[in-house]
Each structure stands twice: as structure tokens, then as C-alpha cells.
Amino acid sequence: MDLRQLSYLLEIAKQQNFTKAAENLHLTQPTLSKMVKGLEEELGVTLFDRTGKYVKLTDAGIAAVEQIQIIMQSVQNLYTAIEDASNLKTGTIKIGLPPVISSVFFPRVIAKFQKLYPNIYFQIVEEGAKKVEGLVLDGSLEMGVVVSPVDAEAFEILPFLNQKLALVLHREHPLAQQPSVPLQKLRNEPFILFPNSYAVRNHVIRACRSIGFDPDVVYESSQWDLLAEMVAANLGISIMPEAICSKIVNPDCTTVELTDPSIPWELVVISHKVKYQSYAMREFKSFISGLTAE
Structure with missing residues (x-):
């Protein structure tokens, strides 16, 4: 029948x-x-x-x-x-976000999208960038936001945000009043950084090694606000994305441009190159493209 x-x-x-x-x-x-x-x-x-x-x-x-x-x-x-x-009346998007990114950028992005599509829901998984890449590859996540560069042969890549890393100093540090600071001048400074699993730290380590030194990392934390508080306590210097630096409110911290080399920090949205993409996911990627074009 x-x-x-x-x-x-x-x-x-x-x-x-x-x-x-x-x-x-x-x-x-x-x-x-x-x-x-x-x-x-x-x-x-x-x-x-x-x-x-x-x-x-x-x-x-x-x-x-x-x-x-x-x-x-x-x-x-x-x-x-x-x-x-x-017709995008309903759906769920499972997305991976490193904690640094989720706390700074994506709440605002998701809020704007859900005003347009109130029945599209997000399931957010917070993991380090490399873990997010692996979860997208094995299909556990539909998409992720990570720090470039990533494997262009494995992922479909959508640029999202292009910034630089900046230097965070105690306001009484000898370099605090400089308009910019060459990375070489930090050779003997105690560094306060994100853990090894964070792309931000890896970018910093590579940049330091490119000019001939390994930074002396004395403290580490996955929480950017705790890193800032340790700098405010004059325990060392830190290097963070510009967008995070703009959120530091402790008056004992100051932010200075980092040069020679400057360290880029480009966020990209990744998805599997061949796996099926839901209607909701495709629309969300289109929405992000619109934001980056503004």
C-alpha cells in the first residue's frame, strides 16, 4: 500500500x-x-x-x-x-567558539541574527581553536570560528574579523607612554599569556621566535580579564587581540601598539568543504558575510 x-x-x-x-x-x-x-x-x-x-x-x-x-x-x-x-522558520546551528571569541564577539552577532530569525537556535560549544577545527572535520560541529590560518583544502573559509594583537602594560611600566613598542624590546619581560591550546599564544610565540627569543611565560590563564588583572598587579606584560584590549577597564592597565613585527589576528568562520549545510547554517553564513561587508 x-x-x-x-x-x-x-x-x-x-x-x-x-x-x-x-x-x-x-x-x-x-x-x-x-x-x-x-x-x-x-x-x-x-x-x-x-x-x-x-x-x-x-x-x-x-x-x-x-x-x-x-x-x-x-x-x-x-x-x-x-x-x-x-524557509528558515526553525532550525538549530551547532557552532564551535574558542572562549576568547565567544566572550567578545559572537553574543552580539547571534543577537542580531535571532532578531531576524527568532526560531533559529544556537548550540554553542566552547573549545580551543584546534579542537574546534577537529570537531568541524568529523561532523560534530556544523561550523566554527577560529584564528587564521587554517587548511583551505579541508575547510570552506569565510573571513570575519581582521585585527592585530596589542601590548598590555601596567600604567607605570617604562614603555607605557610610548606610541608603539617593537616586539624586540620585550625580550626580557615576564609574559602573561593564554594557555598553549589558544591560537593567540601560538601567534605570540611564533612572532617572538621569528626575531630570536622565546618569551618567559610566568603566568597563564584562559580568562582574558584575569590576564588583565595580573598585568594591573604589575606581575608582567601581556599580548591580546585589540578587541579584547578595548574591554579592559582597570585604570592600572594601558594598551600600546605592537610593531616589528606586528602580529595579525584574523578570525574566520570555517565549515566542512563537502558535508551538507543546513538552510539555517547557509543563511547565517550569508548574514556574517553581510556584516563583514559593512
Whole structure:
């Protein structure tokens, strides 16, 4: 049996007459009767009592019609759910964000998107950038926001934010009043950085090594505000993204441009290059593209 045949049974039950049902279904009465007879043989029961002027459902027919109505409603629900998803009325986006990024940027981005699509929900997984890349590759996440560079052969990459890392100093540090500070002048400073799993730290280490020294990391924390407080306590210097530096409110901290070399900090949105992308996810990526174009 198929859905078409089930709909025919409902029409017969509604009209209580094979001829009238056949007219409404644009079938011949013998064709409809033959179809019903075949279904009765398949099910091993009699569905209609044909002895009177009007056909009536048997007990088995009543039970069958009740279940057919449930089936037809479920099929309609299926089509409605698909239509809602394709029209972005509903959906869930599972996205990975390193903690530094999630605390600074994405709450505002998500809030703007959900004003447009209030029934699109986000499931946010906070992990380091490398972990996020792995979760996108194995399909555990639909998309992630990480620090460039990433493997262009494995990921579809969408630029999101392009900034630099800046130097955070205690306000009484000898370099605090300089308009900019060459990285080389920090050779003998105690560094306060994010942990090894954070892309920000890796960028700092690479830049220092490129000019001939390994930074002396005396403290580390995954919380940018704690890093800032340690600088405010004059325990060392730190290097953070400009966007995070702008959120530091402790008056004992000051931010200075870092040069020679400057250290880029480019955020990109990544997704798997070949896996299926949901309607909601595609629209969210389009929304992000619009933000970066502004």
C-alpha cells in the first residue's frame, strides 16, 4: 500500500459511497473497488460493509481509518517541518567558539541574527581553536570560528574579523607612554599569556621566535580579564587581540601598539568543504558575510 491508496480509503469512508468517492478522486468506480479489494486481501480483513445503499466501515475499517488519519497527519507534519526549515522558520546551528571569541564577539552577532530569525537556535560549544577545527572535520560541529590560518583544502573559509594583537602594560611600566613598542624590546619581560591550546599564544610565540627569543611565560590563564588583572598587579606584560584590549577597564592597565613585527589576528568562520549545510547554517553564513561587508 502507499499514501495515495490510504487517501482513497479516507475518501470512501467520508462519502460512504464508492461511486461518489470515485468521482471526487477522478477514478472509475471499478478501479476504486479493485484497489480496496486488494488492500483488504493484503490486510486480511474486510474494511467496508457493502450490503446497504451506503457503505459502512467495519470494526477493522474503523481501526484502519483511525491509524490512516494519524499517518496522513504525520506526513503533513513532515512536509510542514521541511518547509519551515527551508524557509528558515526553525532550525538549530551547532557552532564551535574558542572562549576568547565567544566572550567578545559572537553574543552580539547571534543577537542580531535571532532578531531576524527568532526560531533559529544556537548550540554553542566552547573549545580551543584546534579542537574546534577537529570537531568541524568529523561532523560534530556544523561550523566554527577560529584564528587564521587554517587548511583551505579541508575547510570552506569565510573571513570575519581582521585585527592585530596589542601590548598590555601596567600604567607605570617604562614603555607605557610610548606610541608603539617593537616586539624586540620585550625580550626580557615576564609574559602573561593564554594557555598553549589558544591560537593567540601560538601567534605570540611564533612572532617572538621569528626575531630570536622565546618569551618567559610566568603566568597563564584562559580568562582574558584575569590576564588583565595580573598585568594591573604589575606581575608582567601581556599580548591580546585589540578587541579584547578595548574591554579592559582597570585604570592600572594601558594598551600600546605592537610593531616589528606586528602580529595579525584574523578570525574566520570555517565549515566542512563537502558535508551538507543546513538552510539555517547557509543563511547565517550569508548574514556574517553581510556584516563583514559593512
